[in-house]
Amino acid sequence: MASNFEPQWTEDAPVKGSFRSIFKWGAPDQFKHPNKRLFAMLKDVFQLTDDDFKKKQDEGHEAVVCKHPIKLDQKHIDWFIDVVGKNNVNTDDYSRVKYAYGKTLEEALNLRSGIVKNVPDAVIHPTCKADIKHIVEYCHTEKIPVTVYGGGSSVTLGLQCPRGGISLVMQTHMNRVISFNETNQTITVEAGMMGPEYERILNNAPDTLNGSRKYTGGHFPQSFEYSSVGGWIVTLGSGQQSSYYGDACDLVVSQEYVTPVGEIKTLDFPATATGPKVNDIMKGNEGTFGVLVHVTLKVFRYMPENSQSFAFIFPNWESAVNATREITQSEFGMPSVFRISDPEETDVGLKLYGIEGSVFDTLMRVRGFQPMQRCLLIGQADGERDFAINVKKKVKKVCSEHKAMYLTGYPVTQWSHGRYMDPYMREDLNDYGILIDTLESGVTWDRLHDLHQGVRAYIKGYPQTVCMTHASHFYSQGTNLYFIFIVKNKDIQSFIEFHRGVIKQIEQNGGSLSHHHGVGRLMGPLMEKHLGKSQMDVIRTLKKHFDPKNIMNPAGTMGLDEI
Numbered sequence: 091m092a093s094n095f096e097p098q099w100t101e102d103a104p105v106k107g108s109f110r111s112i113f114k115w116g117a118p119d120q121f122k123h124p125n126k127r128l129f130a131m132l133k134d135v136f137q138l139t140d141d142d143f144k145k146k147q148d149e150g151h152e153a154v155v156c157k158h159p160i161k162l163d164q165k166h167i168d169w170f171i172d173v174v175g176k177n178n179v180n181t182d183d184y185s186r187v188k189y190a191y192g193k194t195l196e197e198a199l200n201l202r203s204g205i206v207k208n209v210p211d212a213v214i215h216p217t218c219k220a221d222i223k224h225i226v227e228y229c230h231t232e233k234i235p236v237t238v239y240g241g242g243s244s245v246t247l248g249l250q251c252p253r254g255g256i257s258l259v260m261q262t263h264m265n266r267v268i269s270f271n272e273t274n275q276t277i278t279v280e281a282g283m284m285g286p287e288y289e290r291i292l293n294n295a296p297d298t299l300n301g302s303r304k305y306t307g308g309h310f311p312q313s314f315e316y317s318s319v320g321g322w323i324v325t326l327g328s329g330q331q332s333s334y335y336g337d338a339c340d341l342v343v344s345q346e347y348v349t350p351v352g353e354i355k356t357l358d359f360p361a362t363a364t365g366p367k368v369n370d371i372m373k374g375n376e377g378t379f380g381v382l383v384h385v386t387l388k389v390f391r392y393m394p395e396n397s398q399s400f401a402f403i404f405p406n407w408e409s410a411v412n413a414t415r416e417i418t419q420s421e422f423g424m425p426s427v428f429r430i431s432d433p434e435e436t437d438v439g440l441k442l443y444g445i446e447g448s449v450f451d452t453l454m455r456v457r458g459f460q461p462m463q464r465c466l467l468i469g470q471a472d473g474e475r476d477f478a479i480n481v482k483k484k485v486k487k488v489c490s491e492h493k494a495m496y497l498t499g500y501p502v503t504q505w506s507h508g509r510y511m512d513p514y515m516r517e518d519l520n521d522y523g524i525l526i527d528t529l530e531s532g533v534t535w536d537r538l539h540d541l542h543q544g545v546r547a548y549i550k551g552y553p554q555t556v557c558m559t560h561a562s563h564f565y566s567q568g569t570n571l572y573f574i575f576i577v578k579n580k581d582i583q584s585f586i587e588f589h590r591g592v593i594k595q596i597e598q599n600g601g602s603l604s605h606h607h608g609v610g611r612l613m614g615p616l617m618e619k620h621l622g623k624s625q626m627d628v629i630r631t632l633k634k635h636f637d638p639k640n641i642m643n644p645a646g647t648m649g650l651d652e653i
Contacts, residue, residue: 097143099123099518110150112188113198115513116316122514127441132524136554136578146521148202155204156183161254162211166232170214170256173224178215178262185213189257190237192244193313193513194612195527196589198520199582208250210237210257217263219280219383222348225258226381229641230350237643238377240321241284243313245528246610248325248376252645252653258381261318267291268384270299276343276358277305278386281320285309288319293392304392308335308426311606315510320382325608326374330509333418333564334426334472337606339373341387347372349380349636358386371632376608377643378650379636398471398482399427399499402489403459407432407542410465411561413492415535418564422484423477427470427502428564432542435558435574436466442512443504450497457495467494468502519576525585526576529592531601534568541571544599545592549575552588563605570605609648617649 103118104111111118124132133139160167160181171179180186190209191197200206216222229236235255242249242261251257260282268278277299279288288307295301309322309329321327322338323345329335344358356369372379404410410430418424431439440446454464467489471481486496519526533541542559549557556576561569573592579585593613597603603613603620618626626649633650636642646653 093140095140095143096126096129097518097522100146100149100521105151105153107153107184108151109154109187109201109204110517112154112191113150113193113201114517115193116510120511120514121518122508122511123518124515125442125444127444127446128438131438131441132519132556132576135556135576136524138578143522147523149521150202152204154184154187154206156186156206156209158186158206158209160211162234162256166234167212169228170212170225173228174214174216174221178217180213180215181211186210186257189213189239189242189259190249190251192242192247192249194245194247195516195520195525196582196586197247198516199525199585202520203582208252209254210235210251211254213257213259215259215262219346219348222258222264222381222383223353225256226348226350229256230639233639233641235641235644236377236381238320238324238381240282240318240324241313241316243317243321244325244608244610246325246604246608246612248608248610248612248643248647250611255641260320260381264383267299270295270301272299272301274358275305275389276386277389278384279319281318281323281382281385283319285311285314285317285319285322289314292389295392305389306392307341307387308390309338309341312510312513319385319387323373323385324376324382326604326606327608328563328570328606330429330562331426331470331472333424333428335390337563339370342369342373343386343388344369345372345382345386346384347380347382350639350641351636354380374608376610376647378633378647380642393473393475396472396475396478398478399502400469400471400482400485401497401499401501402467402494403436403454403497404430404465404467404489404492404494405459406463407465408539409492409494410467411535411538413489413494414467414561414564414569416488416492417485418569419566420484420488423471423473423481424564425469425481425485426472427468429468429560429562431466432559433462433465434556435560436464437461438556438558439466439505442508443501445501445504450500454495459495466501468505470499470502523578523580524576525579526574527589528572528574529589529596530570530572530605530607531596531603532563532568532570532605533601537600538569538571541596541599541601545571545573545595545601548595549573549592552577554578571601572605611646611653614646614649 264280264282292305327338346355471478558574
């Protein structure tokens, strides 16, 4: 008989000033809990009973305490206060910890246990480009490390400050529109502008920008609500509609940086033949060359009324992969949302979206699409009305040729409702010692199955493990694989070793170290092995040019120096 027991999932906002208020994902007062089907699956996988969900562990409600002394001389702190004002310089324990931590599981587990390390000596909130110019010049002269903090959603240990110094927080004040050029269909904004505000301004361009029509930025990472425009670019991010709009690097027209050796502003031509593109060189530098202050981006016409949603179920992973490759290479246009899940993720997804046990599920089984074999595709076509309709029509034809069953747009609707909310479940699971984390990789079509099988074999070799995989960013030459794994582990160090092992397996099985999260300190140790010494020498030469005293995000970022 099925149990009606449901854990007492946390429904209260974290206590102000607590560790939980730092590591909790998203809005303090928003939550998403595992539904009954997902909860039952987790109990089964980890051989747990209701009793295992009656007592929470290491919730992180304690007040933040930082025992690391401030090593920065008071004269430096006073100088910063003179530049940006007293209210924009923080040296309290909470600020020093908050602005040194991103959203990796490793960081969350440490904070749950009250473990604090790699914090800045001071947190600075610059108010304008001039402030940043003065601060970087001063820090260069005084050899004070500078780490840039955008939205705080980093999952690569990229915000930590192993050498102290200052954390430069962009989101507080550096969040304004600089200019809007409707003729060129571009917008220039300060790098600290957050995703929702950026999209709100564009969607309402007739009112906010005196535009003649509405626009969209086209960039929607799962961290959209809590990531900054600058962060998207310096980490080479990718959004959930990238297959149509492009990755963050594709959206950039020009950039303006403040570096230790001066300012650099690239030109806004749509294309030039004037040698290697410095604009491209600056993308993805993760704050190691300088501070991105302004960025000019492409924008697109906002026409949500033209969206065409669709979903299909395939008999197996191979047929799903073959169909998406054919769609990507057929040159009839690309969907914006475009995603396939392997059998294990499909199984979990159908539970999460409430499809398991529905009429859809019954029909799928009757038609031979069996659990732990079948694979889900969800998608959405955008753009001009006839274009979107044609893309959906062509997708349906290809999927039919690969023996897929059409599921209408219902699964897409279910996914869309929760696409920014799923990360909220991490805290629920962590409260009971269940750990969930992700790693992603770019891969060519001919290596996809080797990567999928090799990494899954490693992850599933860990006792009682869920390993879900999907591809969600598509190119003619390949795609990405996003591995989501759930384990039961109480020991932080053993989990870290397992996690690093997954990264090594990705590299060894033909995948890139990262597809859209950047490198940070997490993948830094493998960068030279992955890229080769010749490429790393080029990046190190650029680093030495822009930052000769190594003050910009030092200590392991991108493998440019030692931690």
